[in-house]
Amino acid sequence: MPEINLLKQNTSSGSFSDSAPKIFAWVLLLVLICLVGFYVWLYFQSKSIEEQAKTLQQSMANKKKEALEMEERDELLTRQAQLKALTGLVGGHVYWSQLLPEIAEVTLKTASYASLTAGGADGRISLETTVPSLVDLDKFMQVFDLPQFNKNFNDIRIGGFNKAQTKDGSSIKFRVDMKYNPQIIQYEEK
Amino acid sequence: MAINLSKNIGTSIKMPGVRNPMIEIVLLIVVSALFTWFIILPKRSDLALKQEALAVIKKQESEIAGQLARLQELVDSLNASEKEIELLDQSLPLNGRITRFHFLIEALAQQAGVTLGNLNVSSPSTGPVAGDLAALDKPFKVDRKLQKLSGSVVVIGTLNQLKGFLEKVETSGRLIDITDVGIDAGTNGDLNLRLTINSYYFGQ
Numbered sequence: 001m002p003e004i005n006l007l008k009q010n011t012s013s014g015s016f017s018d019s020a021p022k023i024f025a026w027v028l029l030l031v032l033i034c035l036v037g038f039y040v041w042l043y044f045q046s047k048s049i050e051e052q053a054k055t056l057q058q059s060m061a062n063k064k065k066e067a068l069e070m071e072e073r074d075e076l077l078t079r080q081a082q083l084k085a086l087t088g089l090v091g092g093h094v095y096w097s098q099l100l101p102e103i104a105e106v107t108l109k110t111a112s113y114a115s116l117t118a119g120g121a122d123g124r125i126s127l128e129t130t131v132p133s134l135v136d137l138d139k140f141m142q143v144f145d146l147p148q149f150n151k152n153f154n155d156i157r158i159g160g161f162n163k164a165q166t167k168d169g170s171s172i173k174f175r176v177d178m179k180y181n182p183q184i185i186q187y188e189e190k
Numbered sequence: 191m192a193i194n195l196s197k198n199i200g201t202s203i204k205m206p207g208v209r210n211p212m213i214e215i216v217l218l219i220v221v222s223a224l225f226t227w228f229i230i231l232p233k234r235s236d237l238a239l240k241q242e243a244l245a246v247i248k249k250q251e252s253e254i255a256g257q258l259a260r261l262q263e264l265v266d267s268l269n270a271s272e273k274e275i276e277l278l279d280q281s282l283p284l285n286g287r288i289t290r291f292h293f294l295i296e297a298l299a300q301q302a303g304v305t306l307g308n309l310n311v312s313s314p315s316t317g318p319v320a321g322d323l324a325a326l327d328k329p330f331k332v333d334r335k336l337q338k339l340s341g342s343v344v345v346i347g348t349l350n351q352l353k354g355f356l357e358k359v360e361t362s363g364r365l366i367d368i369t370d371v372g373i374d375a376g377t378n379g380d381l382n383l384r385l386t387i388n389s390y391y392f393g394q
Binding site for chain 1: 268367
């Protein structure tokens with residue numbers, strides 16, 4: 001009996017060691033099949049992506065063509081450029097009519113202007129002015145030393161000083177050259 | 191004897207050579223490794239690249255679709271803004287005909303009650319001012335840019351009239367920039383207002 005048992009044990013151990021490599025081989029074969037399956041999936045996925053890319057590129061080309069062939073596109077671009085140009089111009093638009101009341105504000109009642117010239121890049125005004133006397137000329141200049149008056153007009157220069165005698169009396173003629181505040185000719189919302 | 195021999199030969203050739211699992215295992219491992227290394231991995235990286243490219247294309251397509259939708263919105267807005275376009279054309283006309291500018295200044299002088307002493311306007315543009323077939327056929331197809339009309343105006347009137355004229359020029363529907371102002375005494379107690387002006391159009 002013990003001999004028989006020993007023989008049985010030997011037999012079963014031998015059959016397991018025989019079948020284990022076979023099982024392992026089957027597993028490996030299964031892995032290989034899975035790898036092939038994965039490759040097939042990759043292949044079709046790649047094809048699908050190529051198709052999608054092709055479709056999207058076609059769609060993009062169609063949309064570009066549609067945009068370019070849109071009837072109103074040229075008008076739209078022209079209007080945009082026109083509006084842009086106008087916006088730039090409006091920003092630099094000035095209102096000289098706002099300067100006249102400001103000059104009147106700083107002018108003595110006894111003074112009168114024969115001519116006014118304004119403009120240019122330096123932002124200066126030139127006025128041909130007449131006052132009855134030197135005292136008035138002095139007062140005329142003193143006005144611009146006061147802060148409430150010199151905020152808009154400063155750097156006053158007197159030139160072409162001339163005392164004229166007429167039958168009504170004497171008068172002083174001179175040219176005033178001054179710098180104005182550019183903000184007074186800018187647009188102000190009323 | 192002959193039969194036994196052939197049986198023995200058959201047994202000895204058949205089993206160990208072909209069905210040896212160890213050889214099968216080694217072969218399968220080698221094949222799997224080679225297949226993975228030389229076929230699957232390159233294909234996978236190729237697929238990853240294609241996926242990245244597809245993402246970029248999708249983004250571009252979405253941007254173009256957005257731009258097209260925006261363009262359509264703008265076109266709709268343009269079609270619904272006739273009044274604003276009229277004002278835009280008044281401020282910055284597409285046509286630079288000098289006669290129209292003269293008419294405008296004359297009208298403004300008349301409204302302000304001043305006498306138009308002198309009006310001199312010129313345009314540096316050498317483009318056609320009339321009979322331009324291409325522009326007549328497709329007015330928005332031609333290449334346009336900001337053009338300037340420059341000139342001077344002299345008007346005669348009282349100080350209030352001159353101020354009124356100045357205001358009308360400044361607030362005119364057509365954009366007119368005054369670059370220089372000059373006021374001096376005229377005859378009969380009137381004053382002369384001299385303006386150096388620039389006006390603009392969006393033409394060829």
